[in-house]
Amino acid sequence: MTAIEAHGLTRAFGRRMAVDGVDLSIASGDCMAIFGPNGAGKTTLLRLLGGLLKPSAGTATIGGVRIPSGDEGRGAVGVIAHATMLYGALSGRENVEFAARLHGVRNYRDAATAALDKMHVLDRASAPVRALSRGMQQRVAIARAIVHAPSVILLDEPFTGLDYAGASALTVLLGTLRVGGAALVLVTHNIAEGLAIATHASIMREGRFARSEKRASIDADRYQSEYRELVSHGT
Amino acid sequence: MTSSVAARDSLESRTQSGIAPVFDWFLVAAGAAVIGTLVRAMAFTPVELRQGPAQKIFYVHAPSAWVAFLAFGLVAVAGLLYLWLRDLRLDRFAESSAEVGVVFTTVVLITGPLWGRPVWGTWWTWDARLTLTLFLWFVYAGYLVLRGAIDNQEQRARYSAVLGALGALLIPFIHLSVYMFRTLHPQPIVMKPGAPSLPNEMLVTLLMAFASFTLLYVALLRARYRLSEARSALAHQEGGDA
Amino acid sequence: MALSALNAAWLIARKDLTIEFRTRTAFLSALVFALMAIVIFYFSWDPTAIPAGDLAPGVMWVIFTFSGLLGLHRSFGIEQQDRAIDGLLGAPVAREAIYLGKALANLVFVVGIQMVAIPAVALFYNVSVISVAPALAAIALLAAVGLVAVGTLFGSMAVNTRLAELLLPVLSLPFFVPVVVPAAQATAKLLNGRPIAEVDGWLRLLGAFDIVFVTVCMLAFPYTIEE
Numbered sequence: 001m002t003a004i005e006a007h008g009l010t011r012a013f014g015r016r017m018a019v020d021g022v023d024l025s026i027a028s029g030d031c032m033a034i035f036g037p038n039g040a041g042k043t044t045l046l047r048l049l050g051g052l053l054k055p056s057a058g059t060a061t062i063g064g065v066r067i068p069s070g071d072e073g074r075g076a077v078g079v080i081a082h083a084t085m086l087y088g089a090l091s092g093r094e095n096v097e098f099a100a101r102l103h104g105v106r107n108y109r110d111a112a113t114a115a116l117d118k119m120h121v122l123d124r125a126s127a128p129v130r131a132l133s134r135g136m137q138q139r140v141a142i143a144r145a146i147v148h149a150p151s152v153i154l155l156d157e158p159f160t161g162l163d164y165a166g167a168s169a170l171t172v173l174l175g176t177l178r179v180g181g182a183a184l185v186l187v188t189h190n191i192a193e194g195l196a197i198a199t200h201a202s203i204m205r206e207g208r209f210a211r212s213e214k215r216a217s218i219d220a221d222r223y224q225s226e227y228r229e230l231v232s233h234g235t
Numbered sequence: 236m237t238s239s240v241a242a243r244d245s246l247e248s249r250t251q252s253g254i255a256p257v258f259d260w261f262l263v264a265a266g267a268a269v270i271g272t273l274v275r276a277m278a279f280t281p282v283e284l285r286q287g288p289a290q291k292i293f294y295v296h297a298p299s300a301w302v303a304f305l306a307f308g309l310v311a312v313a314g315l316l317y318l319w320l321r322d323l324r325l326d327r328f329a330e331s332s333a334e335v336g337v338v339f340t341t342v343v344l345i346t347g348p349l350w351g352r353p354v355w356g357t358w359w360t361w362d363a364r365l366t367l368t369l370f371l372w373f374v375y376a377g378y379l380v381l382r383g384a385i386d387n388q389e390q391r392a393r394y395s396a397v398l399g400a401l402g403a404l405l406i407p408f409i410h411l412s413v414y415m416f417r418t419l420h421p422q423p424i425v426m427k428p429g430a431p432s433l434p435n436e437m438l439v440t441l442l443m444a445f446a447s448f449t450l451l452y453v454a455l456l457r458a459r460y461r462l463s464e465a466r467s468a469l470a471h472q473e474g475g476d477a
Numbered sequence: 478m479a480l481s482a483l484n485a486a487w488l489i490a491r492k493d494l495t496i497e498f499r500t501r502t503a504f505l506s507a508l509v510f511a512l513m514a515i516v517i518f519y520f521s522w523d524p525t526a527i528p529a530g531d532l533a534p535g536v537m538w539v540i541f542t543f544s545g546l547l548g549l550h551r552s553f554g555i556e557q558q559d560r561a562i563d564g565l566l567g568a569p570v571a572r573e574a575i576y577l578g579k580a581l582a583n584l585v586f587v588v589g590i591q592m593v594a595i596p597a598v599a600l601f602y603n604v605s606v607i608s609v610a611p612a613l614a615a616i617a618l619l620a621a622v623g624l625v626a627v628g629t630l631f632g633s634m635a636v637n638t639r640l641a642e643l644l645l646p647v648l649s650l651p652f653f654v655p656v657v658v659p660a661a662q663a664t665a666k667l668l669n670g671r672p673i674a675e676v677d678g679w680l681r682l683l684g685a686f687d688i689v690f691v692t693v694c695m696l697a698f699p700y701t702i703e704e
Contacts, residue, residue: 014388015471052563053704075569083560089496098492102568104480128499144564318700373651380647384638390704394634397697398648401627404693408655408686415678416658 003028003152003183004049008058011044018044020207021058026200028151031174031184033194033215036204037231042187043082045204046154049185050079062152075103078150080158084141088130092121092140095129096147103148115143118176120169134161142170146177153177155186159193171197191224203230265454268447272440280440289353294440296346298448299339300368306336306452307375311403314396326392327467329399331459333378335452340372363414370409374402388467482574489565489578494585496555503551504589507544511594514540515601529602534664537598538657541591541617542624542650548586549628550645552579553636566702576698580629580691587621609667612676616667619683620660623690627652630694633701652690659683 004026011019019041026032036042047053049060051068059066065073079085086095096115100108116122119139129137138161146153153174159167174184174197188194195201195215201223202212210230276294283290313329316322347365348358359365378398385391433441480488497504518536519529556562565575595617599606606613628649635644660683663676 047704050563050567052566071571072569074567077567079563079567081560081563083563085561085564086559087492087496087555087561088558089499089555090492094495098488099564099568101488102480102485102565102570104569370651370654377647377651380640381634381638381644384640384644386639390637393700393703394638397630397634397700401630401652401693401697404689405652405655408682408689409651411682412655412658415682416662 001028002026002064003030004060004062004185006049006058006060009045009048009055009060010057011048011053012056017041017207019048019055022204022207022209024202024209024212026183026185028181028183029178030199031178031186031197032200032202033186033188033198034202034204035189035191035194035227036187037189040204041207042204043156044207046079046081046156046185046187049152050077050154052079075148076151078145078148078153080142080145080153080155082156082160084129084137085144086129086137086141089128091126091128092116092132092136092143093125095140096125096144099144100147105148108147111147111149112143115147116140118146118169118173119143120165135163135166138162139166139169142173146173149180150182152183153185155184157188158186159188159190191227192220195220195223203227205231259454259458262454262458265447265450269451272443272447275443276440280436281434283437286354289350292346292350294444296343296350297441298444299342299346300364301445302448302452303336303339303343303368303371305449306332306339306456307371307399307406308403310336310375310378310399314399317392317396318400323388323392323467324464326388326395327460327463328456329395330382330463331456333375333395333399334459335455337372337375337379338455339448339452340368340375343368344372361413361416363410363416366413366416367406367410370413371402371406374405378402388470480570480574482571482577485568485570485574486577486581489575490581490585493552493555493579493582497551497582497586503548504586507547507586507590508593510547511540511544511590512597514543515594515597519601530604530668531665533598533602533604534661534668536602537595537664538620538661540594541587541620542653542657543646544590544594545583545587545621545624545628546646546649548590549583549625549632549649550635550642552583552629553632554642557636562702572699572702573695575702576629576633576695579633580625580694583625583629583632584621587625588618591617591621604668606668612667612673613664616660616663616676616680616683619680619687620656622687623656623683624653626687626690626694630698630701633698637701655686656683659686 002025004024006022006024009019009022009024010017022045024032034042034045044053048055049062049067051062051074054068061067062069062073063076065076067073086092087098090098093112093116096112097108100111100115105111113122116125119142121136121139121143124132124136125140129140132140138158142158155174158170162170174186178184184197186194186197195218198215200212200214201218203210273294276291280291280294282288309332310329313325313332317325317329344365347368351360351365352358378395381398382391382395385394515536518532518539522532553562556565566572595606595613598604628645631645631648631652635641635648638644640647659679663679663683666676666679667673
């Protein structure tokens with residue numbers, strides 16, 4: 001089943017085309033890694049798919065629902081972004097419970113406990129987020145993003161700030177979510193990290209997909225050097 | 236990419252003519268009409284008996300107030316249309332109209348006290364309509380400050396549209412509050428039902444003033460709008476986001 | 478599955494109030510500002526020429542306006558800090574509910590200031606507010622709704638501009654005129670022992686402003702947060 005689909009997705013900021021006619025299709029249970037240098041439009045693409053930005057042209061659908069959608073249709077996505085989207089004065093548990101309740105999760109206490117536990121941050125969950133280290137905040141942010149069991153998860157450099165334990169917890173979590181049928185979009189500039197999880201990989205440059213293929217057909221070492229070559233040769 | 240290049244090219248060729256220096260005949264004609272009206276007002280219209288020569292300011296004051304209200308009304312209309320149609324030309328129109336409106340409001344605020352000093356014996360009174368004009372000036376000065384504080388032109392257009400529409404909605408409320416506070420202003424003379432009480436010659440001059448000031452508004456709006464277009468085209472060429 | 482708009486608004490308001498209660502920064506600074514202003518205002522008039530009781534209504538309403546602004550700016554500051562607003566916008570919640578929730582929390586903030594500042598004015602300016610307390614409370618609430626309706630919308634706009642908190646008073650104050658004028662005039666009448674029937678017109682003006690601007694600002698709010 002196709003979870004995410006985009007046709008000619010475009011977003012301009014003034015004259016600059018941040019995302020310029022992107023087509024993609026990701027099935028449930030798949031994970032697409034998107035690589036690219038700074039300014040390639042990766043974050044903008046994620047914000048478009050997350051319904052946080054309106055496209056200038058083109059369409060995107062999540063679970064068959066066109067985005068940006070009405071109020072009801074928004075709940076299917078979980079976003080892990082650069083910013084944590086957390087309230088510093090509230091505890092990790094309060095933040096995650098608040099997100100769960102906004103998404104209409106009936107059993108929000110248990111859902112929050114489970115999400116925090118998956119990121120191994122349950123023992124620090126009652127401390128105000130402000131008092132946590134960046135890595136711990138990132139773990140709470142990830143718990144926040146998946147607490148409502150979204151069918152699509154958008155991850156923007158999710159490993160940033162995570163220590164070894166946090167990174168492996170995230171890797172395990174993403175694997176579980178995929179098995180559970182979630183579609184993942186992982187934006188990163190760390191090729192090895194991305195290829196370790198992905199089922200599909202794309203390289204983004206100047207707002208467009210320069211190449212896209214299945215992970216199975218990729219030789220990781222060659223991909224690395226081809227990526228460097230592709231990115232260093234600007235237009 | 237090709238479609239966006241084509242769109243950009245067509246935009247540039249469209250605005251290129253706007254950038255070229257042009258002699259604005261329309262503005263000159265409107266200016267001449269205003270000067271002609273003022274000459275008629277000064278030299279060929281009788282002096283009002285009670286107020287003396289000070290009453291002549293009326294021929295600038297009243298039409299300026301009319302133009303200011305017209306300008307701000309159009310800011311609101313353009314703003315609402317922008318939120319609906321998302322055409323940046325509407326935003327440029329609103330921006331132009333607001334700026335011209337603030338200029339005319341300033342004229343009202345200067346001529347009001349000039350007239351009030353000899354007639355009412357004081358520069359400033361908290362008269363309902365003068366006070367309303369003062370607050371209008373604040374609202375639309377704020378509108379221009381808001382525009383200056385936003386770099387992204389789409390966001391600027393959206394926020395300006397919201398403020399422009401709310402500003403128009405605010406006018407009756409400010410009017411009511413200051414009116415209930417107190418009023419000294421002479422009641423409208425021309426609009427009175429039945430025969431106007433103004434002598435014929437004065438009435439003709441006043442109507443001419445309204446017409447020529449409206450013409451001047453349109454001319455200034457046109458000139459200011461062309462400036463907005465040129466600026467936007469320039470920003471496009473430089474790759475910025477004006 | 479999705480929350481009703483009112484439930485979502487209530488949830489957001491409670492979240493804001495919890496944060497404010499934990500940190501107390503905005504409320505305390507607004508309160509200290511209000512009390513200092515009350516005292517300083519007293520020394521800016523000649524007490525032998527103008528009785529303090531005549532100043533009280535004006536002082537009250539000028540102070541509510543400015544201390545309210547302190548809270549209104551913070552309202553969207555906490556959303557902006559780590560882009561928590563994106564979390565709200567990504568949730569299946571009506572934008573209007575977000576506005577209502579933020580406005581409700583701001584209303585509690587302003588009413589909280591009023592509940593300390595009105596007795597303080599009564600004390601320092603030696604006016605009796607007890608006999609007119611219900612009417613005064615009605616005026617204060619009606620006016621607070623108006624201030625908050627407009628201030629919440631402009632707070633959301635101001636936080637996304639380069640001027641940020643500097644812009645909020647520039648945008649808001651003209652819109653506060655039809656709130657502050659009726660509220661101060663009605664308060665003055667009441668404190669002078671006039672019957673409530675005499676302030677009827679002012680109350681109706683306040684009520685009309687509230688209805689119109691709560692509705693319009695709620696409808697306008699989605700335009701200030703889309704990107």
